[in-house]
Amino acid sequence: MNILILVRNMVAANDDRESMYFGIARLVDTPEELWHGEVWAESVLCCSGHFAFFNDGNPVFPSDCIIYSCPIHATSCRSGSVHYGCVRRIYIDDRMESLTNGQKVCIIEPIVFAATIAPPYINIIPNDYKNANNMILIEDGLQTISTDLLISPLVDIQFDNVTSPLVTEQTLVVNYILISKKLHLCQFQLSTPITAELEMNYFGQQFLINCYKPGTGLKLSVPLMLFIDEFRVHQNMYHSFTGFYLTLACLPHFERTHQVNAHPITLGPHGTCLKDIIPIIETGFKSFMHTGMQLPLGNSD
Numbered sequence: 001m002n003i004l005i006l007v008r009n010m011v012a013a014n015d016d017r018e019s020m021y022f023g024i025a026r027l028v029d030t031p032e033e034l035w036h037g038e039v040w041a042e043s044v045l046c047c048s049g050h051f052a053f054f055n056d057g058n059p060v061f062p063s064d065c066i067i068y069s070c071p072i073h074a075t076s077c078r079s080g081s082v083h084y085g086c087v088r089r090i091y092i093d094d095r096m097e098s099l100t101n102g103q104k105v106c107i108i109e110p111i112v113f114a115a116t117i118a119p120p121y122i123n124i125i126p127n128d129y130k131n132a133n134n135m136i137l138i139e140d141g142l143q144t145i146s147t148d149l150l151i152s153p154l155v156d157i158q159f160d161n162v163t164s165p166l167v168t169e170q171t172l173v174v175n176y177i178l179i180s181k182k183l184h185l186c187q188f189q190l191s192t193p194i195t196a197e198l199e200m201n202y203f204g205q206q207f208l209i210n211c212y213k214p215g216t217g218l219k220l221s222v223p224l225m226l227f228i229d230e231f232r233v234h235q236n237m238y239h240s241f242t243g244f245y246l247t248l249a250c251l252p253h254f255e256r257t258h259q260v261n262a263h264p265i266t267l268g269p270h271g272t273c274l275k276d277i278i279p280i281i282e283t284g285f286k287s288f289m290h291t292g293m294q295l296p297l298g299n300s301d
């Protein structure tokens, strides 16, 4: 089976593109579509080149470390007007009651100095870690801020004590993550990477910026969703049906649930060994999984 041809046909069949969504994820009160979700908001590739920016015009991506102005400094925050953080997700704010409605917003995981953390959290931090440049990332201390409050990238920071020649005495080090609700400290290396971090490790940040540069033609990202159904109800030790279905994630829910838009890749016939099927599908996906694939957009550019 040639997955490339299947995907090309799926996109071509929805060529009017009127119902498809392209761009930055939307932060809404009641999420319904895939572009309201966290996976979309944590990715660079899903955004069709619609980025958020620092005030100087440079793009900011999920997983970037940044310096930002505190949105609640005037009222309730006592830890200074400037904070450090890691961008977890980027959205356009569509929440009805939100003060940042209509603006691009970043969801930030704060990074704070280990020595300045308040009790009771300070008690679970190892004593030898409470040194000048050692920091803690607070996983559940998420703060939503408008991109207007971003000051600059935080470059001189490293995660997980990797011995790097670039480390100086000023370099900030993050070895631990605090989950404050559980009063739990875990090593940074045990955390889940952000999708954008994986994308940038593979492509390089500059490649992604250049790829969508103005003047290089309109490029639309079409994320794919692979759905695997085991049909457990119908399964017994003789019969197994495992279905792999591919849909375009940029279609709205009511379109994705139309039978015509759910493309079966395979329906394992009775007794077929899954171990035989998966490598065949895998080969097809691997041919464009990392690099993506570029398709002409038909009548428009």
Ligand SMILES: [Zn+2]
Pocket: 070, 071, 072, 073, 077, 078, 079, 080, 081, 083
């Ligand atoms: Zn603050």
